[in-house]
Amino acid sequence: MTTREVSYKELIFDAALKAYEDAGVNPRRDVESFVCSSEDFYEGTSIFDEYVPDQIGGALKPVCTIAADGMYSLATAYMQILTGLFDVVAVEAHSKASDIVNISSIYDLALDPVYVRPLGLNANFIAGLEMNAFLHSSGTSLRHCTEIIEKNRKNAVSNPLAMNSGHGPLTRTRLSYPLAAEDVAPLADGAAVVVLAAEDAARNLRDDPVWINGVGWASDSPNLETRDWGKATYAALAGKQAYRLAKITNPADEVDVAEIDDTYSFKELQHAEALGLASGRRAHEMLEQGVFDLDGELPINPSGGSIGMGHTLEMSGLVRVIEVVQQLRGSAGKHQVVGDVETGLAQTWRGVPTASGAVVVLSR
Amino acid sequence: MPTEPPGKGLREEDLEHHNVITVTYQPTAKYSWATGVAIGRFLNGLKEGEILGTKCDECGRIAVPPRIFCEWCFRRTTTWVKLPDTGTVNTFSISYIATDTTRLKTPTIPAVIEIDTAGHAGFLHIVGEARPEEVKIGMRVKAVWADPEVRKGSITDIRYFRPIR
């Protein structure tokens, strides 16, 4: 959705109020550190860190910005707590995509200025190249991509947090072959705040905390020329780190529900494979068999993912985490997955042209 | 540390005369920021010739520029107050340079103006109708408004603050 009636500060304030109420904390009294997520060119403001403290209750407190997806900020808060420095840390991320007149002009600024930008092409050509490499190497077809879109849009229908308009027709309108318009998650606004607490503090706050068992984040080469094409090495590395911390040896068996990045339809399949959720099989075959459906053995993106809910820029990772928390609490309502949920996985990717992303493993 | 650290400095001429290879780029990033509830109403107030603030019912602080929350109590604020268009110079500068660092013939006098009755709250604006040497911290000032028909709901609907003599 877009949120033209409120400013970014007001949008974030509303999310913060909800999060602090849910956690039972007073940010002025209880929250010791705040980690925010933003990138200047998404905001239209240089040093956006200036504008974050007040609406999250962080004025005159330790507040910092990680210029990355909110899941990186969550990993940061996790590290801060592990040092022993803080017991309660809040994490914030948001998207005010509707303030950006033309997102393509922002993505263009992320391309290498000497080797890539002079070509004058829309940044989505990188997704086209990558999609083609993935389809080619994995045997995935365009039909599978359409199935992902249908699945995620369907899941989003029962998610009250999902945007409820703005989905284009499934007509494969060409953007950058084989990438079509509907393969791209539509932009949306939103704000998310997540409260983390050390074990003792968490038990004092509520009876049913959701635990972070592992976090991981990693990057492949930022250079298009020297990175792995066709496979998401960044996701594999981030998964490896998170699984090691969470003591997960066989993710396909041990993960009960996964929320993974689907900025482009094919990315869901590519990320599922990189994260070991396909355990040697091809993800598109599992998709065909209904394994990833809401009532499947390993539901993926029961929230509707970014394709269904809307893509919320640097907030995306926290949207994935919040859905997994709801699934673990059993409070996801109509989009609660069928089966018992003990362990959930959330993963995010920073979009083109990056090869960077993060993973969080959560459990009841 | 090494005595000859790395780094190859260039002169402006090297770049201008293309002694080294460069790529130039004009960004086209544009934004249309939603002003939202608080600043939207503040700007609408300026259009009407009024300075509006919000008041926290918990601590009693008046906030100008207004917001929908009190950052110190972390509560929603819904009480709006109309403030006078007079105030006091909290601090000021006499600026001879424009945003792009070009030199100004006539200096601009930016100042933080504490708005009367708002405690020490205020906002950034310009002092006008004053010689640079007469501007002082503590000087009393009053808003000079743009004509109603040219006001557009902008901070520039106040043209500047002039000394109260």
Added chain:
Amino acid sequence: MHVKKRVAVVGAGMTKFMRRAHETGKELAFEAAKQALDSAEMRIQDVDSVALGSAPDAFDGVHMKGEYLLDGAGGWQKPYSRNFVGGGTGVFSAIHGWWHVASGLFDTCLVVAEEKMSSCLPHPQTAFLTIFDNMIERPLGPNLIWIFALEMQRYMQRHKIPKEQIAQVAVKNKRNALDHPCAQIARAATLQDILTSEVLAWPVQRLDISPVSDGACAVLLASEDVARKITDSPVWISGVGWNLDTTYWTNRDLYFPRYVANAARMAYDMAGVTNPRRQIDFAEPYDPFDYKELHHMEGLLLCRKGEAPKLTAEGVTERDGKLPICPSGGLLGVGNPIAAAGLMKICELFWQLRGEAGKRQVAGDPRTAVAQAWGDLMQIGTVVVMQG
């Protein structure tokens, strides 16, 4: 606060600070990172994680510039992330790296800070328009110097400080920088030079300001176990602190940086520093403008409010004084590639506490020192206490 693990600095590196570097930002980051690795005789393969600091994307002209700089900073196929707290970023980068190791998640973290301001035209200053509030400040056509001038005026008025006492800081730091091989300017200036330099936005004159620069710095952090294997002389990060004040800078009194004081108290508490005036042997406070050094000495609780100009006038803050301040030459002397300049202060503490600062070495075998940076809308303080 019960911090569980000790973290040491085991290596440092920096490029020259230059008005216009031929190197790309990636290449600058590499040069600094490489030196930091080499100085600790470590290979990138031995490094578990990488933390980057860099200030606005509108300088380098690359969106998500942390991603762009990644390979130069050594982040290939590693956990890598970028922190960003405006001018506070450089010192904060060391804090960002610190929690990677102090959390126990990683044994080592390579910390890199880079800035390439010369990419931004017509002048890097122009980009600073976009740090102001987009709705109620930018339409007034502000520039960066305004906020310094407004703060400086408030500080001078409150404590009745003459401009000459403030200019003394620029004289000292530019002189100190003559001994820094990375210095951009390396030219001494007399008090008269400063006081007669072009007035930009009164009370700020041209030579009150540090120069715009390109450059990069890096430090390598390690856990206690690893540090002891690498070196006989680790320098410990014994305290970290950071604090962000309200965005609404026109609603608070700018004469004293209370956020720096909060950050300093946090860092001193952690480091067991109970009396900073006695226990801190030298300091590298953030000095993008001359008055800021004084402001920050007070914020760091190294003297009473309003007392810093007097200490400066008495020579206490000279390199051979009782409390050397900015022995590196600071931003005023060495240059100000924003994030890199902050991390340069951490490098200086490392070299000084190891006795490796050469001609810049302060006397008396310093044991404890503090570095600090500042940023945003006169809003954030980032503080690191280090001990040899």
Added chain:
Amino acid sequence: MATDPGTIEGDFPVHFRYTAGIAGEKFLKEIKDNGRLVAARCSNCQLNYLPPRIYCERCMSKLEEYVEVENSGIVQSYTLCTQDREGKQLAEPVNVAFVRFPSAHGGIIHRTHGEVCVGDRVRAVFKPKSNRTGSILDIEFFEKEP
């Protein structure tokens, strides 16, 4: 500026001038002056970086040795891009490929002349020497080898 108090318009009133850097200078000058592709060699990792760098991203060695790369590459992936950098429809869609070279680590992303497929052998076609400016666009496009 603000015509409707509901929104405020703005932008970044700056432009940029990027240096190609130490390795980029070498690479683009070789194209401009000699119509040759050069890579930077990491003898430690046995990789020839294309485009060249002053560092090996894997082992962080400083790279100072440049080697010529034979102008004969293989299409790794391709796409047909329909929009320009601002999202406007291009008059003609553009064929783009990522081209790898057998002796190099990396490759070049560029336009291709006509459609290509994964695995096709292609070569860079340079602009006439007098028209070259020291840019990646001194390569006109890649074309299939006969």
